[in-house]
Amino acid sequence: MEPSEQKAVRGVGHSVRRVEDDRFIVGRGNYLDDVKLPRMLHMAIVRSPLAHATIESIDISEAMALEGVVAVVTGKDLEAHKLAWMPTLSGDTQAVLATDKVRFQGQEVAAVIAESPYVAADAAELVEIEYEPLDIFVDPYKALENTETIIRSDKEGQADNVAYEWEAGDKAKTDQLFAEADHVVKLHTHYPRSHPAPLETCGCVADVNGATGKATIYLTSQAPHAHRTLFALVAGLPEQNIRVISPDVGGGFGNKVPIYPGYVVATAASLLLDAPVKWVESRSENLMSTGFARDYHMDGELALTSDGTITAMRCHITSDHGAFFADAQPTKFRAGLVHICTGSYDMQAAHITAKGAYTNKAPGGVAYRCSFRVTEASYIIERLVQNAAYELGMSPVEIRRKNFIKKEQFPYTSCTGFIYDSGDYDASLDKALEMLGYDEIMAERDAARAEGRLMGVGIATFTEVVGAGNSKEYDIAGLKMFDSAELRVHPTGKAILKLGVQTQGQGHETTFAQIVANELGIPPEDIAVGHGDTDNTPYGLGTYASRSTPTGGAATAVIARKLRDKAKKIAAHLLEASEGDLEWDSNKFVVKGTDKSVSIQDCAFAAYTNPPDGEEPGLEGVHYYDPPNMTYPFGAYAVVVEVDPETGEWEVKRMVAVDDCGVRINPMVVDGQIHGGLTEGYAMASMQYIHYDDDGNCVGGNFIDYLIPTAVETPKFELGETVTPSPHHPIGAKGVGESATVGSPAAYVNAVLDALQPLGVKNLEMPVTSGRVWEAIQAAKAAAE
Amino acid sequence: MEVTITVNGRTHTKSVEPRMLLVHFLREELGLTGTHIGCDSSHCGACTVLVDGTPLKSCTYLAVMANGRSVETVEGLKQGGKLHVIQEEFKEQHGLQCGYCTPGMMLVGKALLEENPNPTDDEVRFAISGNICRCTGYMNIVKSIQAAGKRMQAESADAAE
Ligand code: FES
Ligand code: FES
Numbered sequence: 001m002e003p004s005e006q007k008a009v010r011g012v013g014h015s016v017r018r019v020e021d022d023r024f025i026v027g028r029g030n031y032l033d034d035v036k037l038p039r040m041l042h043m044a045i046v047r048s049p050l051a052h053a054t055i056e057s058i059d060i061s062e063a064m065a066l067e068g069v070v071a072v073v074t075g076k077d078l079e080a081h082k083l084a085w086m087p088t089l090s091g092d093t094q095a096v097l098a099t100d101k102v103r104f105q106g107q108e109v110a111a112v113i114a115e116s117p118y119v120a121a122d123a124a125e126l127v128e129i130e131y132e133p134l135d136i137f138v139d140p141y142k143a144l145e146n147t148e149t150i151i152r153s154d155k156e157g158q159a160d161n162v163a164y165e166w167e168a169g170d171k172a173k174t175d176q177l178f179a180e181a182d183h184v185v186k187l188h189t190h191y192p193r194s195h196p197a198p199l200e201t202c203g204c205v206a207d208v209n210g211a212t213g214k215a216t217i218y219l220t221s222q223a224p225h226a227h228r229t230l231f232a233l234v235a236g237l238p239e240q241n242i243r244v245i246s247p248d249v250g251g252g253f254g255n256k257v258p259i260y261p262g263y264v265v266a267t268a269a270s271l272l273l274d275a276p277v278k279w280v281e282s283r284s285e286n287l288m289s290t291g292f293a294r295d296y297h298m299d300g301e302l303a304l305t306s307d308g309t310i311t312a313m314r315c316h317i318t319s320d321h322g323a324f325f326a327d328a329q330p331t332k333f334r335a336g337l338v339h340i341c342t343g344s345y346d347m348q349a350a351h352i353t354a355k356g357a358y359t360n361k362a363p364g365g366v367a368y369r370c371s372f373r374v375t376e377a378s379y380i381i382e383r384l385v386q387n388a389a390y391e392l393g394m395s396p397v398e399i400r401r402k403n404f405i406k407k408e409q410f411p412y413t414s415c416t417g418f419i420y421d422s423g424d425y426d427a428s429l430d431k432a433l434e435m436l437g438y439d440e441i442m443a444e445r446d447a448a449r450a451e452g453r454l455m456g457v458g459i460a461t462f463t464e465v466v467g468a469g470n471s472k473e474y475d476i477a478g479l480k481m482f483d484s485a486e487l488r489v490h491p492t493g494k495a496i497l498k499l500g501v502q503t504q505g506q507g508h509e510t511t512f513a514q515i516v517a518n519e520l521g522i523p524p525e526d527i528a529v530g531h532g533d534t535d536n537t538p539y540g541l542g543t544y545a546s547r548s549t550p551t552g553g554a555a556t557a558v559i560a561r562k563l564r565d566k567a568k569k570i571a572a573h574l575l576e577a578s579e580g581d582l583e584w585d586s587n588k589f590v591v592k593g594t595d596k597s598v599s600i601q602d603c604a605f606a607a608y609t610n611p612p613d614g615e616e617p618g619l620e621g622v623h624y625y626d627p628p629n630m631t632y633p634f635g636a637y638a639v640v641v642e643v644d645p646e647t648g649e650w651e652v653k654r655m656v657a658v659d660d661c662g663v664r665i666n667p668m669v670v671d672g673q674i675h676g677g678l679t680e681g682y683a684m685a686s687m688q689y690i691h692y693d694d695d696g697n698c699v700g701g702n703f704i705d706y707l708i709p710t711a712v713e714t715p716k717f718e719l720g721e722t723v724t725p726s727p728h729h730p731i732g733a734k735g736v737g738e739s740a741t742v743g744s745p746a747a748y749v750n751a752v753l754d755a756l757q758p759l760g761v762k763n764l765e766m767p768v769t770s771g772r773v774w775e776a777i778q779a780a781k782a783a784a785e
Numbered sequence: 786m787e788v789t790i791t792v793n794g795r796t797h798t799k800s801v802e803p804r805m806l807l808v809h810f811l812r813e814e815l816g817l818t819g820t821h822i823g824c825d826s827s828h829c830g831a832c833t834v835l836v837d838g839t840p841l842k843s844c845t846y847l848a849v850m851a852n853g854r855s856v857e858t859v860e861g862l863k864q865g866g867k868l869h870v871i872q873e874e875f876k877e878q879h880g881l882q883c884g885y886c887t888p889g890m891m892l893v894g895k896a897l898l899e900e901n902p903n904p905t906d907d908e909v910r911f912a913i914s915g916n917i918c919r920c921t922g923y924m925n926i927v928k929s930i931q932a933a934g935k936r937m938q939a940e941s942a943d944a945a946e
Contacts, residue, residue, distance in 0.1 A: 017876055017877065017879075018876065018879070020884070021875070021876040021881060021884070022876070023884075024881055024884030024887050025859075025868070025872040025875050025876055025881070025884075025887060025891070026819070026859065026860065026862070026863055026868070026872065027817070027818070027819015027820070027858065027859035027860045027862075027888050028819065029819075029884050029885075030818075031818075031821070031885065033812075033818070033821075033822065034812075034818040036816075118802070118804070118805075197919065198883070198885075198919055199821075199823045199829060199831055199883070199885040199886050199917060199918070199919045199920075200821070200823065200883070200885045201823070248883075248884065249883065250821070250823075250883045250884070250885030251882075251883045251885060251919045251920055253919070282825045283823065283824040283825045283826065283829075284825055504883055505882035505883030505884070505920045506882070507882070668879050669879070671879075672879050672882060672920075672921060672922075672925060673882075675921055675922030675923075675924050675925065676882065676919070676920045676921055676922045677922075678922055679921075679922035679923070680919075702824070702825065702826045702828075703824045703826050703828035703829060703917075704826050704828065708828075708917050708919070710910075710913075710914040710915075710916075710917060710923075711909070711910035711911075711913045711914055711916075711918075711923040711926070711927065712910050712911060712914045714910075714922060714923050716906075716924065717922065717924060
């Protein structure tokens with residue numbers, strides 16, 4: 001064979017332009033709503049207008065009479081097939097279509113299947129439902145106190161509105177340290193209910209083939225394999241007959257992790273009607289009924305010595321889950337990983353308790369661009385540390401430096417049991433302050449203050465925990481949190497990589513090819529990356545919690561290395577040398593001390609045309625990677641704001657973000673992820689809010705009431721980096737998709753509070769709207785008079 | 786009702802329900818699924834197309850209103866097998882992630898550049914303020930549009946020489 005032509009191999013560390021873009025920029029993406037099958041029917045869901053009410057009657061006759069309507073499905077119909085309820089990913093149950101009563105506004109009550117989406121929508125209006133209103137609980141504290149009105153009356157033995165109770169840490173030791181403390185800092189704050197609101201809403205096309213029994217379900221899914229297994233369990237379909245295809249996904253951010261009632265109803269309808277059924281939710285349905293995030297009421301406390309050393313932390317959480325506990329939390333961790341709330345600081349003990357409440361609101365609690373509640377954890381500690389600095393008369397920089405876990409302390413075991421893999425918090429803060437020009441900015445702030453202007457500087461130095469599992473500790477609904485990669489190198493030296501994880505814009509088709517390129521020397525453009533189709537990819541838990549690179553990326557590197565080991569045997573055979581005499585040089589094996597070499601492509605060709613005696617032919621393999629530990633990305637963010645004292649409006653003047661996510665596979669993609677995360681952090685800090693009035697009406701159920709930043713409001717970001725590789729990840733990478741959403745809200749809020757500090761304003765709740773700031777200014781002025 | 790609409794240079798005559806939205810006409814009748822739907826209140830811009838050269842939200846516009854007009858969608862950007870500069874620059878500057886907002890963003894960008902080939906950062910931001918992106922944080926979208934403007938100017942200067 002002719003020696004192959006070597007292209008430059010652009011592996012890890014190169015800003016390779018994304019291959020997926022080629023279809024998106026010409027409008028040839030294939031999103032869920034683009035899936036169109038012959039004889040396809042369309043489904044619309046009838047939803048409850050009330051937050052809590054018994055269902056007295058449902059009359060479908062008028063809807064059925066409309067031309068083009070094929071079927072109307074109610075909870076009673078599903079009950080007959082034992083499908084009226086389904087399990088959630090947090091071990092609770094959720095109504096598919098309500099049978100007894102509705103528990104939140106927007107709950108699914110019936111579904112209409114028709115020949116066109118217009119007719120389905122018309123008929124949904126014609127379904128007549130009579131309700132008898134019940135007492136409504138929108139405040140989790142009130143719901144928890146109450147034992148008369150049981151929202152989850154369906155659950156046997158449920159005598160209150162408690163969804164779960166959970167605790168972590170060492171109570172006795174924490175109490176003792178608090179008793180001995182020179183100073184205690186307290187903060188009660190609400191991390192408001194938010195919604196990931198990916199630009200593409202959720203939906204499915206269920207195609208159950210009556211002839212073959214094969215159910216092909218196109219699904220906006222961040223976790224297609226887990227969803228296939230749950231479909232098998234819920235619908236009783238044999239798993240080999242279920243194929244979940246998650247096509248191009250228009251953003252996920254945690255919203256596309258749960259299974260939604262619409263998916264189940266559409267699948268049941270397809271089975272019963274022997275026709276494909278499409279359901280695509282509207283934006284209002286998305287915001288009112290699918291996975292919201294946060295809604296954590298937190299009481300945080302820090303114990304300190306008089307010199308500013310943090311000795312202990314307490315955090316009590318009241319978590320509002322709405323009508324069903326429909327998070328997707330690892331089984332052992334009902335409140336997710338919120339016990340990472342000791343953050344970047346070395347302290348002796350912590351005690352965290354969480355109590356989940358059922359309320360008459362939409363279900364969820366999903367990790368919105370977040371690794372299982374690490375966002376809430378990061379927010380409380382970064383707010384508390386800033387308050388501690390003010391109360392002790394220290395600078396927010398000084399108190400952080402004093403308490404940081406030091407570089408030499410890694411791997412560091414935190415008092416709540418996490419083993420931080422690597423970090424250099426001082427370096428990251430140094431870099432951020434240098435980029436900001438901290439001293440000059442502080443002088444500018446003080447000068448502005450002297451003129452009566454409200455300028456503020458806010459800092460947040462966060463630590464995340466991402467990349468679940470290890471599988472010993474972490475599972476979702478019993479499924480262990482490993483992930484997988486299958487690599488097939490073809491005779492011509494081109495390859496296909498199949499992943500258990502799934503992309504929603506992160507660029508896996510490019511970046512995972514770069515990992516293979518790095519390990520195997522095959523150029524990324526010669527590697528096709530497949531994902532999102534359960535018939536054609538190895539099993540995996542999916543993409544969320546920044547786990548793709550830590551788990552799927554690791555699996556990719558390991559399988560590439562295994563194939564390289566095999567290729568070495570082939571190379572030895574081709575070069576008539578012993579394996580020990582061969583050296584790997586980015587894309588070829590060289591006989592040490594000579595210029596004799598064979599490329600990886602030569603080895604691939606020989607694997608199929610000239611395998612060594614006794615060696616299994618082919619160059620393919622699959623690896624399941626069970627990470628030994630999580631990874632701990634970190635960073636330092638600094639925000640400068642100016643507040644208008646007359647209107648309460650605040651403007652971000654500077655936003656400096658230094659991220660350390662270990663080794664960067666594709667720096668361009670990493671920066672893009674950070675831009676997006678910083679924007680969503682800003683959105684939560686400033687505007688995004690799903691609010692409910694006392695009657696349980698959702699205020700925030702469309703893009704008129706639920707505010708999303710446009711390009712005009714979004715700050716301009718200045719990015720910096722430090723690189724502290726993960727010691728246990730095969731290529732030292734840590735995951736970055738969520739860092740900025742996790743770390744930045746506290747930086748923005750701390751900045752506004754810093755601006756208002758001269759007025760004595762101590763707390764502001766997110767979203768920090770101009771109205772809230774204005775009220776705080778007025779209250780502070782009134783108090784001063 | 787019968788409508789005649791020119792889409793990406795091709796004229797289509799179809800009978801449609803009077804209430805059919807232009808976005809559904811494009812997606813369902815013509816199979817041009819590059820125009821997306823992201824909301825139900827005219828706020829997201831995922832459905833943006835150019836009608837007689839002006840950006841317009843096709844989810845809030847009836848197909849019958851487009852009768853006799855000329856519509857350009859993302860599928861019309863590539864001409865004679867060659868990508869439009871704005872498409873190339875979105876890829877080059879990493880102006881997209883999930884790609885869902887991208888068709889609308891590129892069309893708004895193209896319309897802006899036709900009026901103002903050298904927009905400032907703030908001018909681009911204002912122009913795309915009717916289009917939401919949940920992934921990119923907009924910075925690279927702004928860069929993409931500006932870079933396309935620069936190249937278009939350079940190319941027309943070359944052509945003039
Ligand atoms: S679909 Fe959102 S503006 Fe048209
Ligand atoms: S790239 Fe995903 S919404 Fe813009």
